[in-house]
Every structure is written in structure tokens, then in C-alpha cells.
Amino acid sequence: MDKHIEKLDDPFDVEFIKNLQNNKLFSASEQGDVLTVYECLVAGRDVNFRGDGGNTPLLVAMFENQPQLVKLLLDWENLDFAAVNHWGKTGLHLASWYGHSYCLALMCQDPRMTEKIVNLKDSGERTALMVAVEYGYLACVHELAKLSFVDWHTTNKDGNSLQDVAGKNKHIVILEYLKQKLSDGVKEPKVKTKSQKLKDISEQIQALEETLEAEDKDLDNKQLKEKELLYRKLEYEREIFQQEQKQEKVNLLKKHEEEIDLLEKNQCEKQADFAITQDQENNDLDKRQSDSKSKLHHEYNLKMMDLEENLQALMSIPTKKPSPAMECPICLEDMPPPTQIFNCPNGHLVCGECKEKVAKCSICTLPVMGRATAMEQMIRSLYNME
Numbered sequence: 114m115d116k117h118i119e120k121l122d123d124p125f126d127v128e129f130i131k132n133l134q135n136n137k138l139f140s141a142s143e144q145g146d147v148l149t150v151y152e153c154l155v156a157g158r159d160v161n162f163r164g165d166g167g168n169t170p171l172l173v174a175m176f177e178n179q180p181q182l183v184k185l186l187l188d189w190e191n192l193d194f195a196a197v198n199h200w201g202k203t204g205l206h207l208a209s210w211y212g213h214s215y216c217l218a219l220m221c222q223d224p225r226m227t228e229k230i231v232n233l234k235d236s237g238e239r240t241a242l243m244v245a246v247e248y249g250y251l252a253c254v255h256e257l258a259k260l261s262f263v264d265w266h267t268t269n270k271d272g273n274s275l276q277d278v279a280g281k282n283k284h285i286v287i288l289e290y291l292k293q294k295l296s297d298g299v300k301e302p303k304v305k306t307k308s309q310k311l312k313d314i315s316e317q318i319q320a321l322e323e324t325l326e327a328e329d330k331d332l333d334n335k336q337l338k339e340k341e342l343l344y345r346k347l348e349y350e351r352e353i354f355q356q357e358q359k360q361e362k363v364n365l366l367k368k369h370e371e372e373i374d375l376l377e378k379n380q381c382e383k384q385a386d387f388a389i390t391q392d393q394e395n396n397d398l399d400k401r402q403s404d405s406k407s408k409l410h411h412e413y414n415l416k417m418m419d420l421e422e423n424l425q426a427l428m429s430i431p432t433k434k435p436s437p438a439m440e441c442p443i444c445l446e447d448m449p450p451p452t453q454i455f456n457c458p459n460g461h462l463v464c465g466e467c468k469e470k471v472a473k474c475s476i477c478t479l480p481v482m483g484r485a486t487a488m489e490q491m492i493r494s495l496y497n498m499e
Contacts, residue, residue: 139164145179150186160189167199175204175220178213187223194225195233203233205241205257214252217241221256228262238270246275246291249284258294265294437495439488442475443467450493456485 138158141149150170154160161169171192174182183204186192197203202210208217220226232240242263245253257263268274273281276295279288365372438449441464448454453465457474468481 136162136164138162138170139173142170142173142179142182143177145174145177145182147179147182147185150182154185154189160186160191161193161196163198167197169193169196169198172196172198172202172204172207175213175216176207176211178208178211178216180215180219183216183219187219194220194223195230197233197235201233201235203230203235203241205231205233206235206239206244209241209245209250209253209257210248212245212248212250212253214250214256217253218256221260226260231257231260231262232264232267234267238268240264240267243267243269243275243278246284246287247278247282249282249287251284251287251290254287254290265291438492441467443471448492450489450496450498452489454485454488454492455481455483456488457481460485462488 138150138153139162141153160171163169164173168176171183171186171194174186187194195203204220205217208214208220221231231242234240235244239247240263242254242257242265245257265275269278276288276291279291438447438452439454439462440446441448441462443463444467446464448462448464454462455465455468456462457477457479459474459477459479461474461476462485463471463474463481471481473480
């Protein structure tokens with residue numbers, strides 16, 4: 114317990130500060146901050162503190178692939194080497210899950226490693242070796258293979274063996290390795306009778322029920338303690354708050370008259386300043402409004418001038434002088450000199466190019482006869498070509 118906690122008298126405050134500092138330890142473990150983790154442990158923080166998902170700093174370090182942090186924690190006194198989280202996963206499971214073979218090797222080489230720990234199954238009935246095979250991490254399989262007591266005949270909850278899982282996930286290299294390993298002399302486990310299997314299952318159920326009952330009891334006690342500590346903290350804070358209010362009231366009564374005089378003086382000054390500020394703001398507003406109105410009128414006048422200029426320009430556009438030549442009713446083109454012009458008996462005109470294309474007048478359907486020489490002469494005179 115550090116010097117800050119030693120100064121606290123209330124048990125709840127002590128517990129509250131410890132939880133804060135343990136959370137700091139857990140956060141540093143998640144971030145791989147070895148220095149902060151070391152400082153927290155030296156200050157007396159719980160090396161086995163459980164954070165989200167029931168993970169301890171060691172489990173987090175294995176999951177996040179932090180070998181330096183793993184080394185530090187493995188060397189620390191009172192470390193729970195066989196800790197599991199809420200899903201029954203050990204550090205071996207978490208390292209095998211993501212292929213962190215170096216961190217896995219650190220745990221496997223630790224003298225505390227036992228047959229029970231390495232072959233412990235998670236909530237999915239998988240050992241660490243089964244996890245490494247399932248996700249295809251051959252390096253992790255090699256590290257676990259260095260332990261003579263690893264179970265090569267383990268099965269998952271579906272009854273699949275290591276070879277079954279490797280084949281199902283198409284990890285060919287691992288499958289060949291497993292076949293070679295088994296052919297090199299790994300002894301087959303003794304076949305248990307149905308009654309033995311039933312007995313084992315019954316014992317596991319009983320052990321699980323006992324564990325659950327114990328954990329429920331511990332949780333109830335912990336929750337009750339937390340409620341008691343919270344109640345005491347609230348009572349303590351309420352007393353402090355009431356004392357502070359009482360003292361504030363006493364101090365306020367002592368200075369009441371002086372504060373009233375000072376308040377009235379300040380109010381008068383503020384009222385005067387406020388009146389001046391209001392007048393200034395009113396004048397500023399009038400000026401802004403006047404400027405905005407003038408600007409609006411100016412912009413309006415400019416736009417009106419532009420529109421009037423555009424209107425005047427449109428009104429002054431000269432119209433196209435009509436052509437003095439006649440228009441062919443077929444191609445609708447003018448027939449200026451030296452266009453040859455033909456006509457029908459009724460005098461309807463057609464240009465020389467269109468006459469080659471039609472045999473009858475497009476207006477009266479009479480045959481197109483000869484050239485309209487009189488019309489050609491008249492048009493030449495209009496064009497001043499005579």
C-alpha cells in the first residue's frame with residue numbers, strides 16, 4: 114500500500130483508490146506499456162487483477178503479443194500462472210489463437226507448466242494445441258510439442274481429433290506433421306468404458322456445480338461488500354456536504370452587511386454600464402441597418418441600370434433586310450441571280466435545281482413549263498445587275 118492510501122481513513126476510499134490503480138495496471142497491460150506496469154506492481158497493485166472478460170494482465174499480454182511484458186509478469190511473485198478468463202481460456206489459448214509463438218514459448222518453458230494446464234480445455238472444449246491446429250499456426254504447434262505431456266489425442270466438443278480439425282480447415286502441412294508425430298510413437302490413450310466415461314462426466318458436472326456455487330457465493334459477498342462501502346461513502350460525503358453548507362452559511366451571515374453594500378454599489382455601476390452599452394448597441398444597430406438599406410438600394414439601382422441597358426440593346430437590334438429575290442416553294446431557298454427560274458401555266462415559280470426533281474407544280478399540280486424570263490429580269494434589276 115503506497116503513501117497516498119496510508120493517509121486515507123475511510124475503508125471505502127482505500128478500496129476505491131485501489132480499484133482505480135488496478136484499472137491503470139490493466140490499461141497499461143493492454144497497451145503494452147511495460148514501464149507503467151512495472152511501476153504499478155512495485156506500488157503494490159494486484160498482479161492478478163481481472164478486467165474486461167475476466168482477463169488478467171498476463172492473459173492480456175499473451176493476447177496482445179507483448180513478450181517483454183510476459184517476461185516481467187512471469188517473474189513476478191504471486192502470479193496466477195494458470196489463470197483463465199470468462200471463456201475458460203488460458204494464456205496458452207490466447208497466444209495460440211493469434212499465432213504468438215514466442216509468447217507461447219515463454220509460458221511453455223516456465224517450470225510451473227504442468228500437464229493439467231497445457232491440456233486445459235476452454236468453453237469450446239478445445240485445448241491450446243487444438244486452437245493452434247484449428248487456426249493453422251504450425252510454430253505454435255511446434256512449441257507445444259516440446260512438452261512431453263501435451264495430449265495429442267484430444268478432441269473438441271464435436272468429437273473431432275487434431276487430424277480431423279486440420280483436415281477440415283485444409284491445413285495440409287499441420288496435418289502431415291500430426292500424422293508423422295503420431296506415427297513416431299505417441300501412445301494411444303487407454304479406451305475408457307462407458308461407465309468410466311459416465312463417471313468422469315458426473316464428476317466434471319459435480320465439480321462445475323461446486324465451482325459455480327463457490328463463485329456465486331464469492332460474488333454475492335463481493336457485491337454486498339461493495340454496497341456497504343458505497344453506502345458508507347455516500348453517508349460520509351453527505352456529512353461533509355452538510356458541514357460545508359453550515360460553514361458557508363456562518364461565513365455569509367458574518368459578511369452579510371458588507372456584501373449587501375458592495376452588491377448595491379456594484380449593481381449601480383453595472384446598471385450605468387449596461388445603459389451605456391445598450392445605447393451604443395442601439396446606435397450600432399441603427400447604423401448597420403442604415404448601411405444595409407443603402408447597400409440594398411445601391412445594388413438595386415445597379416441591377417436596374419443593367420436591365421435597362423439590356424432592354425435598350427434588345428430594342429435597338431436592327432431587323433434583317435428582306436431579300437428582294439423570290440423564294441422557291443420546294444427547297445424554300447431564295448432565288449437570286451443567276452438562278453434559273455421556271456413556272457407553271459398558272460405562274461407558280463420553281464428554281465432550276467428543283468425543276469429537275471419535280472415534273473408538276475407543288476401548288477397547282479400542273480406541268481412546269483418554260484423559264485420565267487420576265488421574273489429573272491425583274492430580280493436582276495432589283496439586284497442592280499442589268
